[in-house]
Amino acid sequence: MSSSFATPAEGRAELIAYLYRISRGERVALENLYRRTSAKLFGVCLRILSDRAEAEDVLQEVYLTVWNKAAQFDAERGLSPITWLTSIARNRSLDRLRARKQRTGGLDEAAEIADLSPLADAALSARETSERLGACLEQLDSRASSAIRSAFFGSQTYEMLAKAAEIPLGSMKSLIRRGLMRLKDCLES
Amino acid sequence: MSGSFDIDPPEDDMEMLAAEYVLGLLTVAQLPHVVALRAGSRRFDNAVNQWEIRLLPFAEAVEAVEPPARIWPAIAAAIAPVSEHSGIWNNLRFWRNFGFGAGVAGVGLAAALVAIVSTRVPAPRPIATVALVSQHEGVFVATAQQTSGGIQLVVSPAQVVVPAGKSAELWLITPGNKPAPLGLLASARPVTVIISASQLSGNIALAELAVSIEPPGGSPTGQPTGPIISAAKFSPL
Numbered sequence: 001m002s003s004s005f006a007t008p009a010e011g012r013a014e015l016i017a018y019l020y021r022i023s024r025g026e027r028v029a030l031e032n033l034y035r036r037t038s039a040k041l042f043g044v045c046l047r048i049l050s051d052r053a054e055a056e057d058v059l060q061e062v063y064l065t066v067w068n069k070a071a072q073f074d075a076e077r078g079l080s081p082i083t084w085l086t087s088i089a090r091n092r093s094l095d096r097l098r099a100r101k102q103r104t105g106g107l108d109e110a111a112e113i114a115d116l117s118p119l120a121d122a123a124l125s126a127r128e129t130s131e132r133l134g135a136c137l138e139q140l141d142s143r144a145s146s147a148i149r150s151a152f153f154g155s156q157t158y159e160m161l162a163k164a165a166e167i168p169l170g171s172m173k174s175l176i177r178r179g180l181m182r183l184k185d186c187l188e189s
Numbered sequence: 190m191s192g193s194f195d196i197d198p199p200e201d202d203m204e205m206l207a208a209e210y211v212l213g214l215l216t217v218a219q220l221p222h223v224v225a226l227r228a229g230s231r232r233f234d235n236a237v238n239q240w241e242i243r244l245l246p247f248a249e250a251v252e253a254v255e256p257p258a259r260i261w262p263a264i265a266a267a268i269a270p271v272s273e274h275s276g277i278w279n280n281l282r283f284w285r286n287f288g289f290g291a292g293v294a295g296v297g298l299a300a301a302l303v304a305i306v307s308t309r310v311p312a313p314r315p316i317a318t319v320a321l322v323s324q325h326e327g328v329f330v331a332t333a334q335q336t337s338g339g340i341q342l343v344v345s346p347a348q349v350v351v352p353a354g355k356s357a358e359l360w361l362i363t364p365g366n367k368p369a370p371l372g373l374l375a376s377a378r379p380v381t382v383i384i385s386a387s388q389l390s391g392n393i394a395l396a397e398l399a400v401s402i403e404p405p406g407g408s409p410t411g412q413p414t415g416p417i418i419s420a421a422k423f424s425p426l
Contacts, residue, residue, distance in 0.1 A: 030264070034264065044248045082249060090245070156213070157214060
């Protein structure tokens with residue numbers, strides 16, 4: 001079982017081939033894809049959910065989604081297969097996190113925010129970011145980059161981020177929006 | 190991104206909404222609007238894709254963690270070909286185990302049923318519930334449970350007035366698919382049905398359960414033909 005490839009291009013071609021075969025209903029191709037990518041995607045689920053049992057559930061959902069939707073993968077859109085898979089894993093995990101938050105309701109919201117702050121701190125570790133994205137984030141206001149990271153992994157609304165940072169909602173919105181536009185410019189320069 | 194947007198909202202707003210969507214900053218209430226916009230506007234959809242390409246390296250850089258060995262067999266079981274007879278309607282043994290004889294009255298059983306399913310069955314794990322309320326104030330509760338053979342749906346006895354000579358039929362509705370018939374509701378006892386993962390399109394939170402009034406024995410066409418008296422979404426547990 002391995003989630004690393006000899007070269008990025010080889011890995012990409014291999015995953016695209018699996019997705020094509022999965023879209024034709026080949027179960028063994030899903031198994032191959034699982035062997036190749038499940039550790040990576042499980043890492044993503046765990047990172048967002050911080051709960052092993054939930055992450056395991058979501059991982060299953062992710063591959064069932066891939067089984068059903070492989071035909072929708074479109075390499076022409078510019079998404080690499082691993083990015084597409086990662087986005088499914090992240091979106092499913094965020095759905096689960098939202099459901100959890102809805103269930104725990106308003107009273108527990110403060111606790112949820114408190115729980116997420118160590119997560120946000122952990123996200124600051126450089127190994128968790130690609131070099132380019134990391135370099136561009138470093139150019140931002142540190143409050144903006146930290147809010148963007150914790151939003152990415154925690155599915156937090158502006159209200160929750162503003163509360164956690166103890167700044168007004170409007171300030172948090174403009175902080176993040178400015179940060180995102182600068183990030184975009186930096187990544188495209 | 191090159192190219193400019195020539196429709197409202199202006200490019201910057203669209204860019205920002207796409208970025209906020211990808212980051213997960215939008216409230217649950219805003220999501221349906223954005224999903225619809227994404228389906229309706231190629232430009233917005235592109236903007237979302239571009240932001241995913243920009244921001245997903247966050248997730249790709251997360252350390253890999255080997256999942257437990259039991260996960261793949263569960264996935265393999267869920268995608269295994271389903272036999273023709275998998276729609277287990279009257280799983281008598283299941284109900285006999287819990288003392289639900291045919292003579293047990295339906296009224297008041299729904300809440301008790303959910304509790305029993307949650308506490309007395311160690312293997313199947315409840316993953317979602319749905320409460321259907323009909324116009325006639327009948328209520329049925331269904332609990333979806335993950336089992337080794339797929340997702341088992343347990344529907345409480347129907348406390349609904351079905352016109353004489355008609356049947357109440359249960360349907361599974363998933364995005365982009367036609368309603369899938371799940372069988373008839375029974376008024377005196379709970380019914381169970383196995384739903385395959387492919388029927389659910391992977392995410393139970395997107396699935397809906399509906400009940401329609403049909404000719405005796407169920408819809409002759411395989412699609413609802415009579416009025417839908419109730420429909421509700423699953424709430425994941």
